[in-house]
Amino acid sequence: xxxxxxxxxxxxxxxGISKARVAEMTGVAASNVSAHESGAxxxxxxxxxxxxxxxxxxxxxxxxxxxxxxxxxxxxxxxQPDFLGLRRLRRDLSSVDPATAVLLAxxxxxxxxxxxxxxxxxVVEWCLENHNxxxxxxxxxxxxxLDTPWHPEGTCELTDGVIPGPLRRRNVFVTDVELKDDPQLxxxxxxxxxxxxxx
Numbered sequence: 539x540x541x542x543x544x545x546x547x548x549x550x551x552x553x554g555i556s557k558a559r560v561a562e563m564t565g566v567a568a569s570n571v572s573a574h575e576s577g578a579x580x581x582x583x584x585x586x587x588x589x590x591x592x593x594x595x596x597x598x599x600x601x602x603x604x605x606x607x608x609x610x611x612x613x614x615x616x617x618q619p620d621f622l623g624l625r626r627l628r629r630d631l632s633s634v635d636p637a638t639a640v641l642l643a644x645x646x647x648x649x650x651x652x653x654x655x656x657x658x659x660x661v662v663e664w665c666l667e668n669h670n671x672x673x674x675x676x677x678x679x680x681x682x683x684l685d686t687p688w689h690p691e692g693t694c695e696l697t698d699g700v701i702p703g704p705l706r707r708r709n710v711f712v713t714d715v716e717l718k719d720d721p722q723l724x725x726x727x728x729x730x731x732x733x734x735x736x737x
Contacts, residue, residue: 549593550575563592605630605642608662612647615654621690621716624661628717631665639669646676653688655680656708661717663704684709 550560557575561568566585573579574589590596606614608627615623631639643662649655659680666673689711699713 549595553593555593560589560592564588602638602642605634607645608643608647608658609645612650612654612658615658616648616650619650619654621712624657624690624712625717625719627658627661628665629719631662632668636666636669636671639666640671640674643677644674646674646680652682653684653690653710656682656684656688657690657705657710657712660702660705660708660710660712664702667704683707687711 550557555563557568557571560566560571564571566574566588570579570585571589574585606626608631611623611627611630614626631642634642643666647655647658650658659677663673663677666677687709699715701711701713702717705712
């Protein structure tokens with residue numbers, strides 16, 4: 539999700555307003571406007587509120603109820619690339635209303651690898667299609683297809699289920715059944731992993 543400073547920056551650029559003009563409108567020094575926009579300085583809540591007001595933006599508080607944004611999910615997958623991360627991503631996007639799902643998916647995730655990037659984009663597209671919600675721009679720019687079919691390590695390679703279209707188009711072979719919350723499937727996943735680690 540875009541921070542208020544990111545949104546302010548985008549709105550400022552879209553409106554053609556200079557940093558100097560924002561500084562003049564808000565009373566925030568131009569060097570601070572620049573530092574906030576670049577991420578070199580973390581603003582207190584007063585600064586983004588002031589910048590948002592000057593650019594006619596409104597802050598929006600969103601209770602995520604422990605759900606992660608797509609960006610947060612990509613960070614988790616970067617640290618620990620396992621299939622359960624895709625399942626958690628699907629659960630977080632599917633368990634909310636369409637508007638919240640779009641907000642959770644709005645900011646592009648960090649690149650992990652071509653395979654995981656394709657999988658993340660495919661799951662996001664599938665979930666938002668199920669909500670009849672618009673896709674963030676990054677999803678279509680990540681619309682590439684892998685050269686060879688990829689089945690993420692840790693999936694049980696079930697034969698039942700259907701590979702959702704957005705995943706199939708990207709050559710990511712994960713079924714809808716594998717992406718559903720299923721305690722038995724998770725037990726099987728962990729027992730397979732533990733058995734492999736015992737070898």
